[in-house]
Amino acid sequence: MHYKKLLLTFSLFCLVDAQANPLLGTWQFIEGKYATDNGYVTAKSPNLTSVKVISDTHFSYITQQNGNFLYAGGGPYKIDKTHFYETFAYGNVPSLLGKTMAFSYKIEGQLWHHTLHENGKLVESEIWEKVDSKN
Template structure:
């Protein structure tokens, strides 16, 4: 009976990090889908600032083994090729520890690196928090991104 309750609790997963008894496979199933970025911040040297602008349009697509993201300014008639970015790769997930292994990115200095995050899923919201560090580029900050699940 206790096992059935855990299965029900896992399938109704609301907080990814709060149910450590749920299998990684159940959590991975909750993560799979298309996500629209709705907020993003970075923290450097005790200063937190928004890295998301209302004119930004970014999605992240996650399947069982890989992720990809596409980002560009929304609307407008100007040339957005300079502002477009995309990347992707494979990921690992253990409980709430989510690591992106960036195999492809518009900026080659980011490729071949891994970034560790803690993720939390609350209903149709995904919160991803972790460190981006590329010493040779002077990048060393904590990021937090909030996504809403895209419905069909």
């Protein structure tokens, strides 16, 4: 009987944990705004395409521009109610390797909005759309 109670408790914990992380799954890039030395630039799908996968412990993404490879990266992450913390462990952008970025985020239906501010300045703002509906 103790085994069944333990199994039920563990199952409920996993269910609550999965529901607590709305980012689990596969996301496709919709649009973004990025700071440059000369102001801001924007990017939109389909010229810029990217897929980001969020597992229980890691994120990974690959980005193309006009069908040509541009970026790839990933690593571990943490999440709380208002922030998504990405730590770049691998990828083809050397300046990001080892860096942790704290994005504020919100989910609206199937859309994930996230923004990155550094020293009070907007660095990046993106919108992603959920591809799968299993999570």
